[in-house]
Each structure stands twice: as structure tokens, then as C-alpha cells.
Amino acid sequence: MKTTAAVLRTAGAPLSLEEVDVEDPRAGEVQVRLVSSGVCHTDLGVIATAAAEQLPVVLGHEGAGVVEAVGDGVAGVETGDHVVLTYNFCGGCDNCRAGVMVHCRDFVPLNLTGARLDGSSPFSSGGGNVFGHFFGQSSFARNVIATEQNVVKVDPALPLELLGPLGCGVQTGAGAVLNTLNPEPGSGIAVFAAGSVGLSAIMAAAAAGCATIIAVDPQPQRLDLARKLGATHVIDPGETDPVAAIREITGTGARYSVDCLGLSSTVRQALECLQSPGTCVSVGFQGMTNELTIDQGHLLFGRTLIGVIEGDSVPAQFLPRMIELYQAGSFPFDKLISTFPFEQINEAVEAAHHGKVVKAVLTFES
Numbered sequence: 001m002k003t004t005a006a007v008l009r010t011a012g013a014p015l016s017l018e019e020v021d022v023e024d025p026r027a028g029e030v031q032v033r034l035v036s037s038g039v040c041h042t043d044l045g046v047i048a049t050a051a052a053e054q055l056p057v058v059l060g061h062e063g064a065g066v067v068e069a070v071g072d073g074v075a076g077v078e079t080g081d082h083v084v085l086t087y088n089f090c091g092g093c094d095n096c097r098a099g100v101m102v103h104c105r106d107f108v109p110l111n112l113t114g115a116r117l118d119g120s121s122p123f124s125s126g127g128g129n130v131f132g133h134f135f136g137q138s139s140f141a142r143n144v145i146a147t148e149q150n151v152v153k154v155d156p157a158l159p160l161e162l163l164g165p166l167g168c169g170v171q172t173g174a175g176a177v178l179n180t181l182n183p184e185p186g187s188g189i190a191v192f193a194a195g196s197v198g199l200s201a202i203m204a205a206a207a208a209g210c211a212t213i214i215a216v217d218p219q220p221q222r223l224d225l226a227r228k229l230g231a232t233h234v235i236d237p238g239e240t241d242p243v244a245a246i247r248e249i250t251g252t253g254a255r256y257s258v259d260c261l262g263l264s265s266t267v268r269q270a271l272e273c274l275q276s277p278g279t280c281v282s283v284g285f286q287g288m289t290n291e292l293t294i295d296q297g298h299l300l301f302g303r304t305l306i307g308v309i310e311g312d313s314v315p316a317q318f319l320p321r322m323i324e325l326y327q328a329g330s331f332p333f334d335k336l337i338s339t340f341p342f343e344q345i346n347e348a349v350e351a352a353h354h355g356k357v358v359k360a361v362l363t364f365e366s
Contacts, residue, residue, distance in 0.1 A: 005058045005141035011050040023122040025071035037139035038062030038165035039360040057131035063139030064164040083151040086167035086315040088136025102310045173200030175311015185209030193260035194222040196359040206230025207330045246273040262286040277302035
């Protein structure tokens with residue numbers, strides 16, 4: 001079949017809407033007609049820095065849509081099911097069998113190359129290859145090929161136009177709190193950076209019953225939104241030393257912290273603002289080579305620093321949990337979303353890149 005996809009052909013250039021050919025689903029694969037797709041900062045990073053051997057590529061990895069066909073052996077979903085697309089994993093390695101799919105032994109080739117493990121792609125154009133399996137989905141296209149592993153069935157009554165970000169950005173922030181930290185009710189937490197990931201962490205902390213929730217961000221509008229979503233205190237790091245402020249607010253330091261930037265200075269602050277014992281999770285990403293400097297004494301005397309990807313989430317379990325919290329009114333992630341028609345994808349990318357919106361979501365006409 002043919003579909004319309006947003007293709008990156010040159011790093012740093014606008015995406016071009018093109019007609020591409022889509023293979024039928026292979027064994028274990030699922031064809032999905034998209035209703036929405038979030039724009040994630042991982043997509044922005046690839047747009048800016050993609051090497052020639054990675055191109056042309058269709059990005060996108062926060063898709064939501066309707067199953068239109070399934071390949072041989074697929075038993076978990078069927079035609080007509082509503083699904084959210086998430087990260088891909090093999091399901092068979094030791095880590096996948098142990099329930100830590102985010103550490104699948106093939107995570108990088110399955111998610112970051114834009115191809116299947118055998119190097120093939122479900123997309124092509126004019127007889128030439130187009131990488132079309134980014135995170136096992138390449139959701140910047142109207143129709144995609146995913147796998148049975150990375151689709152999660154959802155209630156058809158739910159608004160698919162809002163659900164895409166649950167597959168990556170929202171689950172990263174929320175999972176870092178609910179899965180990795182699992183804070184006890186009444187505890188204190190500080191979240192550094194109030195973008196979509198950080199605000200998801202703040203909502204999760206509120207849902208978990210944290211008594212003190214501190215948002216650190218230089219943008220007043222983000223701090224205002226953080227308050228509305230559950231933050232009890234806000235700090236502008238351009239005006240106040242966040243470590244000193246957090247220690248003053250909490251008395252002894254925060255029990256938990258979340259770094260959503262990955263900058264050396266921010267990771268250090270997120271660690272130093274903790275009481276002892278205390279735990280910091282870092283979900284920010286500044287590239288595969290990103291040297292950090294910390295005072296080892298802060299670790300030696302009872303503090304913990306953990307790197308987290310995809311919120312330590314088992315998607316088939318955690319996406320339904322987030323949806324249940326949303327339906328109960330305690331996880332209003334829809335407050336983060338600004339929608340753009342798919343045809344305005346470059347405008348959405350620019351808005352996300354310059355922080356004009358918290359979470360840009362593309363919508364596709366049926």
C-alpha cells in the first residue's frame with residue numbers, strides 16, 4: 001500500500017511530506033492507521049544531527065491509532081483494535097524475560113536505527129530504501145508497521161488523538177516517579193525542568209501522594225502550569241540557587257529528585273538537593289557522550305543516582321495504569337498537549353524546539 005510520510009532527507013532541513021510504499025506486515029507485525037503522534041525531543045535531536053547513513057528516515061515514536069492488518073502469529077491484537085505505540089523490544093532476551101524490557105539486549109538496533117534487526121525497512125520510495133521502523137513504528141506517517149511487542153490495546157472509548165505521548169515522553173516522566181522511585185505518601189520530591197517529561201513526573205508525584213513537590217524551571221509559564229498540576233513550590237534557577245531553596249523548603253533536603261535535562265550542572269544540583277538517604281533519577285539526555293561531574297561524597301553518604309529510560313516501564317502494564325489515573329482525574333496529561341494537523345508537522349517541530357508548546361501532537365484525518 002501507499003501512504004503519506006514526513007521524510008527527513010537532510011539533517012537540519014524541514015521534513016518533506018511524500019508518498020511512500022508500505023510493506024504488508026510480516027510475521028509478528030501489525031499495520032496501524034494513525035490517529036495521532038506526539039513530537040518528542042528525541043525526534044528533534046535526530047532531525048538536527050542525523051548522519052548520512054541514517055537517511056532518508058521517517059521519525060516519530062509516540063503513535064496512537066487503529067489496527068488495520070496483522071501478520072502471521074499475532075495473537076494480542078486484531079483488526080479494529082485501538083492501540084498506543086511505544087518502544088520496541090525483542091521479548092526473548094534475558095532482560096525481556098525478566099520484565100525489564102527497557103534494557104532489552106537489542107534496544108538500540110530495534111529503536112534507534114530506523115530498521116528491523118535484519119536491516120530491512122517496511123518503507124520504500126521509488127525503489128529506494130526509506131528507514132521506516134524508528135522505535136519500531138516511525139509514526140510520522142499515516143500508516144505504519146509496528147510489532148506485536150510494541151502496541152498496547154486501549155479502550156476504543158478513549159480519545160486516541162491524546163494518547164500518543166503515553167508511549168514515550170509521558171511514561172518516561174511518570175514512570176521515573178511511580179516505577180523507579182515509588183515514593184511513599186507524604187515524602188518530598190524536586191523535579192528539574194518542567195517540560196512534558198518533568199510535568200508528567202510532577203503529576204505522578206501528586207498521584208503518589210507526595211506532600212512537597214518542587215518544580216525547578218526558568219520559564220514562568222511552565223512554573224504556573226506546574227502549580228496547576230500539583231507542584232506545591234516552584235523555583236526559578238535564574239533567580240535562586242535551587243539547592244539552597246530546596247533545602248530551605250524541606251528542612252533536610254528532598255527525599256527524591258528527578259533530572260529531566262541531563263546537563264552536568266543540573267544532575268549535580270538534583271543530587272546535592274537530597275537529604276541522606278535520598279535518590280535522584282536522571283532521565284535527561286544530552287547525547288551518548290555526556291560527561292558529568294559530581295561530588296562522590298554525596299553518593300558515599302547515602303545518596304543514590306540512577307539513570308532511567310522509558311520510565312522503567314513495562315508498557316502493557318504501565319500504560320493502562322496511567323490511563324486509569326487519567327480517568328480518575330489524578331493524571332491530567334491532556335493539559336500538556338497542543339495539537340497540529342499532520343500537514344503542519346514542520347510548524348509542530350519548530351514549536352516544540354523553541355518551547356512554544358509543552359507537548360506537540362500531530363493529528364491525522366480519518
